[in-house]
Amino acid sequence: MNAMTDKPSSQPQNLRTLSYSEAIREAMAIAMEADPTVILMGEDIGVYGGAFQVTLDLVDRFGTDRVMDTPISELGGAGVAVGAALTGLKPIFEFQFSDFAMLAMEQIVNQAAKLRYMLGGEASVPVVFRLPAGSGTGAAAQHSQSIEAWFGHVPGLKVLQPATPEDAKGMLLAALADPDPVMIFEHKLLYKMKGHVPEGSYLTPVGKALVRREGTDVTIVAGSIMLHRALEAAEQLTKDGINAEVIDLRCIRPIDHETILASVRKTGKLMVVYEGVKAFGVGAEISAMVAESDAFDFLDAPILRLGAADAPVPYNPDLERASVPQVDSIEAAARRLTRREV
Amino acid sequence: MNAMTDKPSSQPQNLRTLSYSEAIREAMAIAMEADPTVILMGEDIGVYGGAFQVTLDLVDRFGTDRVMDTPISELGGAGVAVGAALTGLKPIFEFQFSDFAMLAMEQIVNQAAKLRYMLGGEASVPVVFRLPAGSGTGAAAQHSQSIEAWFGHVPGLKVLQPATPEDAKGMLLAALADPDPVMIFEHKLLYKMKGHVPEGSYLTPVGKALVRREGTDVTIVAGSIMLHRALEAAEQLTKDGINAEVIDLRCIRPIDHETILASVRKTGKLMVVYEGVKAFGVGAEISAMVAESDAFDFLDAPILRLGAADAPVPYNPDLERASVPQVDSIEAAARRLTRREV
Amino acid sequence: MTQPDNRPFAIRTYAPDQLREALKRMYLIRRFEEGAEDSYMRGLIHGTMHLSIGQEASAMASCMELTDDDKITSTHRGHGHCIAKGAEVGRMFAEFFGKETGYCHGRGGSMHIADVKTGNLGANGIVGGGLPIAVGAALSAKRLGKSDVTICFFGDGANNEGAFHEALNMASVWKLPVVFICENNGYGMSTSIARSTSVKHIADRAVAYSMPGVTVDGNDFSAVAEAVHHAVARARAGEGPSLVENLTYRWRGHSKSDRNRYRTKEEIEEWMTRDPIARFRAELIAHGVLDEASADAIEAAAIADMEAGIEFAKASPAPSISDVTRYVYAEN
Amino acid sequence: MTQPDNRPFAIRTYAPDQLREALKRMYLIRRFEEGAEDSYMRGLIHGTMHLSIGQEASAMASCMELTDDDKITSTHRGHGHCIAKGAEVGRMFAEFFGKETGYCHGRGGSMHIADVKTGNLGANGIVGGGLPIAVGAALSAKRLGKSDVTICFFGDGANNEGAFHEALNMASVWKLPVVFICENNGYGMSTSIARSTSVKHIADRAVAYSMPGVTVDGNDFSAVAEAVHHAVARARAGEGPSLVENLTYRWRGHSKSDRNRYRTKEEIEEWMTRDPIARFRAELIAHGVLDEASADAIEAAAIADMEAGIEFAKASPAPSISDVTRYVYAEN
Ligand SMILES: Cc1ncc(C[n+]2csc(CCOP(=O)(O)OP(=O)(O)O)c2C)c(N)n1
């Protein structure tokens, strides 16, 4: 993990590092210790530890009543979590892959997201959905998607995507503290990445982006694994004297307009990097948000989006790699943009 | 229906008018007469005629083997349509409300949209999904959504939204002629609108937007019912000497870049009007597409998006009306934009 | 030796006061539906609505042993459940009229009517949507160590949704305190059971979830009450879920758009002779719980409540348009 | 009077050539899985894979009476089905190696392997995803007036998906020519039937769809063949769907990430003594269809095919990166 990612922590200097998945697990354990109403639900999250081993050993600590293996029933399972959240529990529901949330869109979007509103504020659905997302594992079209943009379109939800172990922990704790449904998209390739993680409980603010690298020439907004690729590309760009500002998006709903707009006003150039399909993706919203703001007048180049190819994620590893933004493609795009060759 | 909407028809002058739902029904009947592999599936599409009476009487003409009432099983029903399409039939599957497609996202997105690709071109899924969409009927949050933008994010699909009876017929016939899965979002409030519909079979080109009203001062892109509101607003704007160009988007995937960019190059101002939630909606993609194109340099004002309020669709009729763009709000926004008061 | 008590279950089980209150609420459901229908005709309500006239025994008898801590999940045809669970018709009408005083502050309307305080987690616009939610509520009760039960109402049409299968399976595997009540009125919209469902009785599906399944005459108050009584007792005792199927009929069309092309006049009329309210009333009179005059008084009181409810609703303020995004998220 | 034929169903039903071919394909499945595993270990394959070692009889015996016009839908654990239905292992390996010569031109990999020409509509990465698709294929056969049947493979874990319920219900209501074959290997990933499923046997759920349901020893070739024979005959005769449950076991972990914390070594070893291939081979020899030498020759031939397949795959070209968006839409 890029050292820069630790910079924003305001915690006292502490050398403790954890992996992204360990950080998530620690957040769950802290929450479960502190609050008996927190339960975990999901497929094979017990003895198996979850498909990505994120919940490993938690069942030994908290028992099968609080770490519940569900049948392979995503719609029903998510619905049980919604019903439980409505009536006093705080469930953390793990989808084994974010792709399988498609089976539960009904409960997430028609029920969880809307219940407070439909009931005129008389109900609260404090459920947290965890969703391992993204490509790069050779798992092909149905196990590699990045569908987080869909949920950006859904009022009532909050949608987070931690890029660092520190945020992975702090966002999960923040999600649990939130009275409304929260979706957390975790990137599979980040699970093993290590980074500084403060001890104890702390909340990463929901709805706040973070400037991970300051720069003057171009603003690159990226979240999740793309943050790391963007930071690496930014390092490369310095060789050509290009000084990129890199913003960790962190939160897809709500989007932190202010942080992004302030940066664009400074650099005059914007590029959004994301792993979802380019069309109708996260980049579309950010680009449009900037293009309709007063920062429009500060733009001196088109707004560039770098997203996935217009295809399902392919199995062949070279095709798979080619289908989503990589360090080199980010770097090349930033170069084109700063030279206005777009 | 605004007379302007008939202008683009290149059919010989013919006074025959049909309602939007009659036009759809006529398309189905023509296709079923011509091709015995075309079948209809959906909840209560038989004797009931469908929730919006679109399939009325077709079961009398074609029998229950070809006009199949399905159980209330959206996931399974859509999956049966996918499997049938894979093996020689051409099913037209009606979701009773587009909201219920959330139960079938798995089959639409993981299966129908991806099968050709996952199978390396060895399979074809010529299924058509019809989805009544939109608000304005007092049916509240779970029966009034406009979720078409989600499907714009899905490679493998084509996504249409007819605004006129002529297009409703021609798009359905085009969808049936297409070897890939096509989703057609029909607006409930348009079903009863009448307009000129050519006789016989004709195909509305997929992926082509249409300038429904020429103008010089601002480009308004709108589809489905918003087209009619935008055209009405455009008429109002002439009183102030503002001459709006109104483009009927027609197709959400693929989006017709050329028609929109050409207009923006001419007017220098762009506004996108749509019924879905503003954030991550159709307007985001169009705005971003323009902002990253060479038309960027022709823009002399921010790009404005007018979408739904950031809320589920409310029940109370005044709130409901206030939650989506109306003629007056479109007009006001266009006025602000042309005066650069955004 | 005492004589066996051969009176109907409800008569021998519930106090006269409870029985009279049940009759009152059944009348209230009927009058409420008629009032709603009438208001709709007169343009006071927009949208659509699904009336439960003819199904009053199923709603009321199922709720006899529930407290406000017990939960129900309801359906698009949910007015009856809401009243049976204890809601006030004034706030219900206010909701239909889209008023700020309505149960959902005018945001939900008929299809989302709820009264969380009396344990009604809400009607649902999505067929089958309430099934997993009910299981979740039962899970809460179990985990939180409460003896509350959840009653999950759903229709015969809903039983073909995947959510039905997933919900019943989980409830059974986890032995949760939930009672699934299928209100089988013979049709999902226009589609009869025979054309949609691969079993004759929905309760036949209970074996697939290793839970008791029973089919009762849903227009017989006492039959429903007895079946649900056993199911609720089983749930409270920690023995797990049950499936109860109430055979009933809706007198009205599916919703306001129904042109009734799928059932005959004869069928409807035949079912109208099995009016669950008239039957219950007669039963109460036969067993001396009531006389005709007091039954009439109860009916009159229901009408008065209904009328007062409509007046309350009419006089209530509408939400402010500037509040269109209020209640999307918690306010802090 | 003729003597009753007491030989196992398969022996008395199929010609010796067919039986030898079946044994060959079972060996091929086993060797293919081992070859795939080995290639994975050596870094030739990326992604994950789900091996069906131990389940060969279920795959092969289920496909005995299918032609290329008959269809199957398969699962994430689909290599065996693919081979049983007639695919070539060379093109299968090529797919795993992500090559242009693979069945999916390198786009699909293990989880999407298909061979539409031999009637395999594809493995599926979504548990339960193939169930409604199979029903759709059966609908096509019926509407197009063909006598083709569709066999739908799925796992015990999949039977708790809503898609299972919806698919079986529709197949039954419409009397479609589809055979649902549950390969019950005791676990959905780490979760045993007892912890996930409210019935002991998946076939117990057949009554909820008014279709025949039968549970057989899935490691007994003949038992599977007989059950599926009757189900296929029923389907071809237009009498509707059936559910067949093959009790079997996977010898390997769920996938490459499995640390096997949910089942014991003893259990695995016990099941390995019930090797379906060894049993079938012994049966064929016992009934004079084969001798040891010809059985060895068949096994050797399977190994040779497997090795040739790997060589073919290795030597095949990869897709061009510029083709990343090819096959998203039809080319015209
Ligand atoms: C998921 C979903 N599919 C379809 C509908 C449309 N719809 C509303 S009610 C209904 C019929 C429901 O039948 P049943 O469950 O028997 O309840 P009943 O109306 O008979 O009370 C249908 C198809 C819906 N609201 N939700």
Ligand SMILES: Cc1ncc(C[n+]2csc(CCOP(=O)(O)OP(=O)(O)O)c2C)c(N)n1
């Ligand atoms: C919808 C969905 N949920 C979860 C998964 C992850 N997953 C893949 S295989 C599997 C277990 C399936 O069990 P079973 O159906 O019994 O098949 P088996 O693996 O035993 O052959 C799971 C949970 C998935 N691929 N799709």
Ligand SMILES: [Mg+2]
């Ligand atoms: Mg019904």
Ligand SMILES: [Mg+2]
């Ligand atoms: Mg299994």
